[in-house]
Amino acid sequence: MNKKILDILEFDQIKAQVAQSLSTSQGQTEMAHLSPISDKVRIQKWFDELSEFGAIVQENGPVPLSNTADLTEILRRIELDASLASQEFAKIKKVLRLANETRRFFEQAVNVSFPVLGQTLDKFVDVAYLLGILQVIDAAGALSDTASDKLYTLRQNIKKGDAEVKKILAELLSKSQANLTESIITIRQGRPVLAVRSDSKNKVPGIVHDMSASGQTFYIEPNRVVQLNNDIAQKKIEEKNEVARILRELAEAIKPHLNDIRQNTWLIGQIDLINAKYRYQVAQKATVPLISDHKAIKLYAARHPLIDPKVVVANDLFFDQTLETIVITGPNTGGKTITLKTLGVAQLMAQSGLxxxxxxxxxxxxxxxxxxxxxDEQSIAQSLSTFSSHMTNIVKILDQVDAKSLVLFDELGAGTDPKEGAALAISILDFLKSKHAKTLATTHYPELKAYGVESDGVENASMAFDLDNFRPTYRLVQGVPGRSNALEISRRLGLPTQILAEAAGFLTEDEHDVNVMIASLEQKNQEMTESARQIKVLEKDNELLHHDLTRALETFNRDREKELNKARQEAQDIVKVAVEEADNILKNLQEKSLLKPHEIIDAKHQLGELAPEIVDLSKNKVLKKAKAKRGLKPGVEVLVLSYNQRGNLVRLAKDGRWEVQMGLITTKLSEAEFEPIEPEEIVKKTKTKTVKKTVTSNIKAQLDLRGVRYEEAQKMLDDYMDQALLANLHQITIVHGIGTGVIRDMVREYLQRSRHVKSYTYAPQNAGGSGASIVTLK
Structure with missing residues (x-):
């Protein structure tokens, strides 16, 4: 975008309004670089980020942004191995901490999704390591005593030395009051001294560091503290060197991560800029516009941002795809120029993501x-008239214009003979039409009213005038050319009737008819505008109502989900107690041999499945779609994963689980516990090796899974656990070997999930070590 249009439309002043809401120096940098672009994808991304950001803030509160320093020069000096002060490291630390807090804020955001903004947030780099090493720098920029053992020791010794010096000087003060001009300890040349009277300087032995202007006071460092002060001075030098060494090490530690720091500072600037846009949007009651694919412009109640909101007049402006030129006619001070600028500013702001x-x-x-x-760009230095100045600028524009240009002309053809000016204006507009450029032009020439009526792709417009109050309304009226109100205004101001009648006689009949026609059009347009306004009010009310209802529904669904999950949790607790009681009953029945082992295992499985799972009801729509895709229905053959057995679906229960018939056993399973078997897979399916469930009263307390395939090992472990429970074994050993660790991990995951396992651990080294697990059952 050419810089001249930014100056003419005062785009920098608009940016300054938005910049008032910036918090960080990084945001200031991003704002300084902000300018209009013509990449629709990027502009839409900016708008989507802004919309998502607004939704986040409305649900989760403001983003925790704070004032930060510009790190550009500091990071460059680290690259050059230059020395940095501890305060500069504090500035780096503050920016990194802000980056962490900002990222954490969005990670913890609830009740909203932000896929587009999330792409930007994903670029944040974890800098926890850098924050860790910068903990030695406090918020004020001082290096902590604990930055190194040596620094801690030096500073402790300095403190002790200072305390000893103060003690001695305080003692000398009390004993030498008669020899002092002031009863205070002061500093001269960095050394603590006493203010001794000139006639008593020999009574306080020490080193003279200074003398008062009158010569009546000598500032003496007593001999008793000279050595102590020398030691302190030496330790301070050592402290300074140690601090320099630590800061160099910090710089070296940070240097490999400079790109990560720059990345995070850039992202802070991006978030700060989006935050400023959002705050500007709220404060100014601005909106995020739609983007047309065909240069169509529709502005509802558009206002100029640099005019006081209390007095600015909002105007609708429609510049659809088929319309290439709008000609606004009418008198001066009616608001034509502001209308031009409002359109241009709206386009600049939108193409900048504002x-x-x-x-x-x-x-x-x-x-x-x-x-x-x-x-008026008249140039005295170049001896150019107003007309020449405008025409020079227009020539430059016509040389560069194309079908992707928007052209704004104020008083086109003005400053010369009216007939020639009107002819030039029409020719220029025709040229722009041939280039298919969008053009909005203002003019005084009545000839252009006829041009607007007779030419395709051209529309007349005017600025309304209040005849009752003799003042412009500053409202744009599209489709109606402007008309002169000179005779009517003169009549109301008291101009003699004779003069008015003679003036009217000079007008042709056609001119009179045109004015009557324009007046009629204005009346009809006013009626249509009022109807459209009422419709728009209703639409706005409907939008607000829809928004409120949507929010209420979302809140209701969240509350319902919480209550249902709470009820399910309570039911799960109740069923858990019932299952434990059922286990005891089944064990007693087993001892009395009233049931067969496989019947007991199946009964336990069914009892355990009574406990409902806590589900996220917000995902129900997705689950329904998934079910539809899988084609689950009664009669479909499935493979039950936990048993590696085939079964058939019987019916879908109310809790979302399926009843599955496996031979004589019927059980309820969730969809994650089985897989549908496609018909073609049935033909190709090789014979499955099955492991019979058998229970023996002589079951061993050890299961050996070494050399067994993964799926078979799962089946063997599941069967063995059932048999061990039925046999009332208290402790068992599972030998899984070490190998690749796959069987071992499967076993330990199984034990972790099982509610019948009290504890488990690896066997002692002499009993297999990590190749076996000793399990204690409940």
Whole structure:
């Protein structure tokens, strides 16, 4: 975008308004670089980020941004191995901490999704390591005593030395009051001294460091503290060297991570910029516009951002795909120029990713260039007239314009003979039409009213005038050319009737008819505008109602989900107690041989499945789609994963689980516990090796899984656990070997999940070590 249009439309002043909400120096940098672009994808991404950011803030509160320093020069000096002060490391630490806090804020955001903004947030780099090593720098920028053992020792010794010096000087003060001009300890040349009277300087032996201007006071460092002060001075030198060494080490530790730091500082700037855009949007009641694919512009209640909100007049402006030129006619001071600028500013703001001052539903186009000839650019230095100055600028515009340009002309053809000026204006507009550029032009020439009526792709517009109050309304009226109100205004101001009648006689009949027609059009347009306004009010009310209802529904669904999960949790607790009681009953029945082992195992499985799982009801729609894709229905053959056995689906229970028939056994299973078997797979399926469930009263307390395949090992472990429980074994050993660790990991995951396992651990070294697990059952 050419710089001239940014100056003409005062884009920097608009950016300054948005910048008032920035918190960080990184955000200031991003704002300084902000300018209009013509990449629709990037602009849409900016708008999506802004919309998602607004939703996050509304649900989770403001983003924790704070003032930060610009790290550009500091990081460059680290690259050059230059020395840094501890305060500069404190600035780095503050920025890194802010990056962490910002990332954490978005990670913890609830009740909202932000896929587009999330792509930017994913670029944050974890800098916990750097924050760890910078803990030795406090918030004030001082290096902590604990930065190194040597630094701690030196500073402790300095403190002790200072305390000893103060003690001695305090003692001398009390004993030498008669020899002192002041009863205080002061500092001269970095050394603590006493203010001794000139006639008593020999009574306080020591080193003279200074003398008062009058010569009446000598500042003496007593001999008793000279050596102590020398020791302190030496330790301070050592402290300074130690601090320098530590800071060099910090710089060396940070140096490999400079790109990560720059990445995070850039991201802080991006978030701060988005935050400023959002705050500007809220404060100015701005909106995020839609983006047209065909340069169509629809602005509802558009306002100029640099005009006082209390007095600015909002205007609708419709520049659809088929319309290439709008000609605004009418008298001066009616608001034509502001209308031009409002359109241009709205486009610049939108193409910079800023919200525009217009109502919801507004639409903007995408232009590679925006050109404008607005205002009086007469140049005395170049001896150019007003007309020549404008024409020079117009010539430059016409040389560069194309189908992706927006052109704004204020008083086109003004400053010369009216007939010639009107002819030039029409020719220029025709040329721009041939280039398919969007053009908004203002003019005084009545000839252009006829041009707007007779030419395709051209529309007349005017600024309304309040005849009752003799003042402009600053409201744009599209489709109606402007008309002169000179005779009517003169009549109301008291101009004699004779003069008015004679003036009217000079007008042709056609001119009179045109004025009557324009007046009629204005009346009809006013009626249509009022109807449209009422419809728009209703639409806005409906949108607000829809928004409120949507929020209420979301809140209701979340509350319902919480209550249902709470109820399910309570039911799960109740069933858990019932299952434990059922286990005891089944053990007693086993001892009395009233049931067969496989019947007991199946009964336990069914009892355990009574406990409902806590589910996230917000995912129900996705689950329904998944079920539909899998084609689950009664009669479908499935493979039950926990038993490696085939079965058939019987029916879908109310809790979302399926009843599955496996031979004589019927059980309830979730969809994760079985897989449907496709018909073609049945033909190709090789014979499955099955392991019979058998229970023996002489079951061993050890299961050996070495050399067994993964699936078979799972089956053997499951069967063995059932038999061990039925046999009331208290402790068992599972030998899984070491090998690749796959069988061992499977066993330990199984034990971790099992509610019948009290504890488990690896066997002692002499009993197999990590190749076997000793399990204690409940």
């Amino acid at each position: 919200p525009i001052l217009a109502d919801l539903g507004s639409q903007v186009g995408i232009f590679t260039e925006i050109f404008a000839d607005i205002g």
